Amino acid sequence: MTPEKVPGRVVGQITRGTTNTNRLRRVDRWIARHPALRRATDPLVVDLGYGASGVTAFELEARLRRARADVEVLGLEIDPSRVARAQAQLAEIRAGRGQFAPDARVSFARGGFEVPVADGRRAAVIRAFNVLRQYDESDVADAWQRMSARLHPDGILVEGTCDELGRICTWVEVGADGAPRSLTVSLRLRDLDSPAVAAERLPKALIHRNVPGEPVHAFLAALELEWTRAVAASAFGPAQRWRAALTALDAAGWPVASAAGARSRWRLGEVTVPWRTVAPHA
Incomplete structure (x- = not known):
């Protein structure tokens, strides 16, 4: 992995910085119900590579505080100008100007894959969305290892990508050992x-x-096939069609219901499978 040549010990490359309000709502609500957050002794959550605006960090804190009132969100960016802008946004919010709570437990700092956190703290969750898209596939394992090394032993890295409006999202859960x-x-x-x-x-x-x-x-092809077969269920709405497709996948042996609470998430348009189901061939 080739670090961006910027002063300091920051590791990574400056992203395009694309940021949209509500873009990460799907992954935020997934994190909100995850045991890594709910059971954390120190509910520190890192928004790594938040982009040109700090809005995703503010939204993350607002959503997670419903599950953990003591949650704290640290936004990290490599570009100093982005950090300065987010800090200016925070000052406006502290002054009561904006849609977020003036007491939001949010802060911003400069950092990359090394995930600098003060006082030796370790994150319960690191969310790194739309960060690795510009890298080579061969860089991914190293990035996962660097970030996960900054997690609490029970923490998780959530690394993924989404479209500009947040209607299409995928992500990998990675443990503190760096394994997906x-x-x-x-x-x-x-x-x-x-x-x-x-x-x-x-x-x-x-x-x-x-x-x-x-x-x-193979997994996506099977999902597409069952979605097509479940067309009759669309008369009862898209959520029912999705549920019918996933029920058929489950019956066919795909482990779409193996995660705790998996079926309850189907209504949200989610499906989770163990990494072994999709792990790339060597």
Whole structure:
């Protein structure tokens, strides 16, 4: 991995900085119910690579505080100008000007994959979204290792990507040991033509593996097939069609219901499978 040549010990490359309000709502609500946050002794959550605006960090704190009132969100960016802008936004919010709570437990600092956190603290959750898209697939494992090394032993790294409006999202859960655990696909079901649309927003570790012979291709093809077969259920709404498709996948032996509470998430357009189900061939 080639670090951006900027002063200091920051590791990583400056991203495009694309930021949209509500873009990360799907992954935020997934994090909000995760045991890594709910059971954390120190609910520190890092928003790594938040982009040109600090809005995703503010939204993350607002959503997570419903599950953990003591949650704290640290936004990290490599570009000093982005940090300065986010800090200016924070000052406005502290002054009561804005839609977020003036007492929001949010801060911003400069940092990259090394995830600098003061006082030796370790994050319960690191969310790194749309950060690795510009890297090579060969860089992913190293990035996961660097970030996960800054986690609490029970913490998680959530690394993924989404479209500009947050209607198509996919992410990988990675443990503190740097090993991937699962892949989640989350889609806006209203007006969804095909779940195969998720292929264009797969995480960097998988996006180039969506070809015949690779496990992720087989999974998406099976999901697309069952979605097509479940067309009759669309008379009862897209959520019912999605549920019918996933029920059929489960019956066919795909482990779409293996995670705790998996079925309850189906209504949200989510499906999670163990990493072994989609892990790339060597």
